[in-house]
Amino acid sequence: MVELDNVDRGILHELQLDARNRTAQEIADKVDVSASTVRNRIAELEADGIIEGYHPKLDYERASLPLQVLFVCSAPPTERSEIVEQILDIRGVVDVRETLTGRRNLYVEAVGTGTADTVRITDAMHNLGLSIESSEILRQRRVQPFNHFFFTDPYSGKDNDQDE
Structure with a gap:
């Protein structure tokens, strides 16, 4: 485990808000350090494996993949890690x-254009020895950045858990 300080925590929070459009200077202004410190810290966080990558958020429906399905599966615990790699090779699994x-x-999320894709993905998972416990059509997914890196709000000095 890597010990994070408030500068690291602030950088991680700002990157989660919008990594693509946040400049090192904007992050530096928020966490009260120089832009070069931010760039160096980001490089260290990447090297330490804390930042694993930067991924776009896609609207699959607008990308002509209107069907999103969540499969809940059971796999033998001793084979699970190997099976995960094989599942990721199935076209449509995201x-x-x-x-x-x-x-x-x-929990396997897949996208496709219709029933034929769902059947193909289901068959491929069965061929891997998975038991599909349920499949649910997803309507919407909402995520938010983890904002509890700070024990105190760096801007107000109050604990995050304190009531207003």
């Missing part, structure tokens, strides 16, 4: 989440 224990230990 996300795989692995849980630690029990049944229903893989």
Whole structure:
């Protein structure tokens, strides 16, 4: 584990808000350091594996992939990691989440144009030995940046957990 200070935490928060459109100077102004410090810290955070990459958020429906499906699957725990890599090779699979224990230990998100894609993906997962416990059509996904890197708000000095 890498020990993060408030500068690292501030940089991570700002990158989560909008990494593509935030300049080093804008981040520096928020966390009260120089732009070169921000660039150096980002390089260190990347080298330490804390920042794993920068990914665009896609609107699959606008990209002519109107069907988003969440498959909840069970895989043998001893084979799960190998199976995850094979699942990612299935055309249309965009996300795989692995849980630690029990049944229903893989959550697979896939996109496609219709029923034929869903059937193809389902068949491919069955061929890998997965048991599909449920499949749900997704309507919308909302995410937000983790904003609890600071124990205190650097701008007000108040604890994040304090009531207004």
